[in-house]
Amino acid sequence: MxxxxxxxxxFGVEQExxxxxxxxxxxxxxxxxxxxxxxxxxxxxxxxxxxxxxxxxxxxxxxxxxxxxxxENLDSYNQTISESGIYDFQHKGNVLEISFLDGTTYEYFGVTKPLYIKLINSPKQYRFAKRNIFNSFLYRKSKKDLDLQTV
CATH class of the missing domain: 1.10.287 (Helix Hairpins)
Incomplete structure (x- = not known):
């Protein structure tokens, strides 16, 4: 944040x-x-x-x-979080970066370390993220989209 x-x-932006x-x-x-x-x-x-x-x-x-x-990107985001599983994630500061199986990567701002630890320890990480992270935090699509190709 x-x-x-x-x-x-x-930029002198107050609220929205x-x-x-x-x-x-x-x-x-x-x-x-x-x-x-x-x-x-x-x-x-x-x-x-x-x-x-x-x-x-x-x-x-x-x-x-x-x-x-x-x-503008809400449909694409909703499709990603509902149809694609989590490929990888990492936490730095209060930013959680999640890469999905469809190759897209999103950054979530304000995710605390205790919440991140709960995500790691959750037996169903995707379900935990869907309930507690995806629609609860400010997010943006990262430029680091993955090129996931099956070998």
């Missing part, structure tokens, strides 16, 4: 993410922090390069968790 709050603060306003804020920030605005070798140039990468990452991240994006 730190990442979500950090990017929301960067509005894609039109987000895009406007993104363009303004990119104009403000574009490295070409500062002379090469200047310390502001190096700072602008770092800041512009952060702005780009933040924009793509917030777009991926925006309500409009989630609504």
């Amino acid at each position: 730190k990442r979500v709050n950090k990017y929301k603060k960067l 993410i509005d894609l039109i306003q987000l895009k406007t804020n993104y363009r303004n920030l990119v104009k403000q922090w574009h490295p070409d605005k500062f002379p090469e070798g200047d310390e502001k140039h190096a700072e602008a390069e770092i800041k512009s990468k952060e702005i780009i990452d933040g924009y793509h991240f917030l777009v991926s968790i925006a309500p409009q994006t989630k609504a």
